[in-house]
Amino acid sequence: MLECREITKIYGRKTAVDNVSFKLEPGKIYAMLGPNGSGKTTLMKMAVGLVKPSSGGFYYNGKPVGPESRREVAYMSTEPYFYNWMTIKDVGQYYDDFFDDFSMEIYERLIQRMELSEEMKTKSLSSGMMAKLKIAVTMARRAKVYLLDEPLNGIDLLARDEIIRSVLEAAGEDTTLVISSHLVDELEKVVDAAIFIKESHLVEMCGVEELREERGKSVVDLYREIYGHGGEATC
Amino acid sequence: MLKLMKYELRKTMFSKFILLLITAIAEIAYLIGVFFDWDRGLAIGLVGLMCCAMFGILYIGIESLLVFHRDLNTKQSYMLFLTPTSSYQVLGAKVIENGVSILLTGAFFAALAAIDFTVSVIYIGGVKQFLDLLHEMMVNFQVEINISAQSLAMGFFAILVSWLMMVVTGYLAIVLSATVLAGRRFSGVVSFIIYLLLGWVCGWIVDRCVPVSMVNDTLEFVLTIGALFIEIIVMYLAAGWIMERRLSV
Numbered sequence: 001m002l003e004c005r006e007i008t009k010i011y012g013r014k015t016a017v018d019n020v021s022f023k024l025e026p027g028k029i030y031a032m033l034g035p036n037g038s039g040k041t042t043l044m045k046m047a048v049g050l051v052k053p054s055s056g057g058f059y060y061n062g063k064p065v066g067p068e069s070r071r072e073v074a075y076m077s078t079e080p081y082f083y084n085w086m087t088i089k090d091v092g093q094y095y096d097d098f099f100d101d102f103s104m105e106i107y108e109r110l111i112q113r114m115e116l117s118e119e120m121k122t123k124s125l126s127s128g129m130m131a132k133l134k135i136a137v138t139m140a141r142r143a144k145v146y147l148l149d150e151p152l153n154g155i156d157l158l159a160r161d162e163i164i165r166s167v168l169e170a171a172g173e174d175t176t177l178v179i180s181s182h183l184v185d186e187l188e189k190v191v192d193a194a195i196f197i198k199e200s201h202l203v204e205m206c207g208v209e210e211l212r213e214e215r216g217k218s219v220v221d222l223y224r225e226i227y228g229h230g231g232e233a234t235c
Numbered sequence: 236m237l238k239l240m241k242y243e244l245r246k247t248m249f250s251k252f253i254l255l256l257i258t259a260i261a262e263i264a265y266l267i268g269v270f271f272d273w274d275r276g277l278a279i280g281l282v283g284l285m286c287c288a289m290f291g292i293l294y295i296g297i298e299s300l301l302v303f304h305r306d307l308n309t310k311q312s313y314m315l316f317l318t319p320t321s322s323y324q325v326l327g328a329k330v331i332e333n334g335v336s337i338l339l340t341g342a343f344f345a346a347l348a349a350i351d352f353t354v355s356v357i358y359i360g361g362v363k364q365f366l367d368l369l370h371e372m373m374v375n376f377q378v379e380i381n382i383s384a385q386s387l388a389m390g391f392f393a394i395l396v397s398w399l400m401m402v403v404t405g406y407l408a409i410v411l412s413a414t415v416l417a418g419r420r421f422s423g424v425v426s427f428i429i430y431l432l433l434g435w436v437c438g439w440i441v442d443r444c445v446p447v448s449m450v451n452d453t454l455e456f457v458l459t460i461g462a463l464f465i466e467i468i469v470m471y472l473a474a475g476w477i478m479e480r481r482l483s484v
Contacts, residue, residue, distance in 0.1 A: 050316055051483040066479075070319040081313035083246065097238045098318040 007056035018200040032180040034197035074143035078150040089118040107140035127154040239328035288344040299333040300405040307413040312484035322478035414481040
């Protein structure tokens with residue numbers, strides 16, 4: 001499915017991602033974990049071709065990622081990116097125009113669930129509302145791979161449940177979900193595997209069950225071990 | 236591609252609406268001048284309409300470059316580059332939409348000028364004079380068509396190629412600024428210098444390719460236009476190629 005091979009991204013003098021390789025399997029939900037600046041966002045952006053690697057590359061079903069892979073790989077950016085003139089309805093229409101796997105019916109249902117109105121202008125949305133809109137429009141696609149960058153950022157506790165519920169609805173045997181977040185303990189409940197990124201490197205990629213059974217640790221424990229006690233692991 | 240063009244058009248709707256609004260104000264001034272014999276209004280309207288036509292069309296061309304710059308340098312770029320479309324399609328949609336916009340705007344102002352002319356001739360000159368004038372115009376028009384159809388076509392192609400050259404050179408300079416020069420100091424200034432340089436290099440190449448003193452002017456014109464078209468295609472492909480391989484948004 002989605003695979004990255006020895007991928008490196010250098011911005012000027014800073015190495016954002018350094019020689020990272022991993023392979024994502026269908027039917028699994030992954031947590032991509034790491035502190036700010038560790039390279040999670042750059043990795044996700046390279047997976048959809050928004051950022052070009054300095055060396056190595058991302059491959060989808062054996063082919064380099066590009067316009068074709070974007071038909072089946074959905075990405076939710078952590079930053080707001082909709083055109084200022086758009087209403088929530090326009091955003092849905094835009095996705096409907098470009099993505100064959102987009103369902104307007106699911107979008108309308110998610111918008112309603114997130115307590116948003118189709119007539120709202122995107123430029124007037126609060127950060128929480130914007131996060132909900134990004135999730136709604138991304139999860140209204142029936143994609144094969146979902147890459148969600150900090151989907152729970154700026155979301156209150158109650159809305160978080162709605163978002164996690166919407167995300168989990170997309171999970172299936174042939175679907176891969178990658179969720180990056182700082183809320184490690186909350187993610188641990190729903191993910192099958194975790195990818196730990198530290199200072200541009202892939203530290204570890206492990207199954208949550210294997211971690212518990214073979215090493216007697218939780219994802220939170222391993223997170224604390226890798227990144228130090230407290231700090232990023234708190235929610 | 237049509238969907239991309241639809242959204243390109245939507246991005247520039249506001250400025251087109253403003254242009255339409257100013258045109259409407261100038262048109263009202265012009266018509267008041269005609270109907271109420273108000274010379275000052277007539278002059279203001281006429282100058283306003285001419286300015287709207289000239290600067291409006293020029294601005295539509297420049298705005299295309301401004302929008303492209305914004306598309307590559309803000310997070311809104313995700314809207315374009317998350318879709319399953321290639322960089323060549325993105326660029327192509329922008330070029331075509333801009334060309335169609337300029338053509339339609341030109342046609343709109345030409346039609347408006349024809350209507351205004353007709354209205355003023357009918358109102359100021361009277362119906363008989365207007366019909367005489369129309370008859371005279373039709374006779375002249377026939378003669379003119381026979382004489383200048385070729386030069387008309389040559390003029391059209393010259394404008395088309397000049398506009399394409401301006402837009403595609405601008406796109407290439409913006410792409411270079413967002414890729415090769417990204418993050419460097421004075422990348423904007425450098426890309427503008429590249430834009431000027433590209434224009435000069437293209438002209439220099441055409442001068443070398445097309446013999447200066449050809450016996451047949453038409454052949455020289457066709458060769459020049461052909462050479463410029465090739466340069467435009469090369470620059471378009473180069474911009475698309477760089478975007479596909481180097482552009483990070």
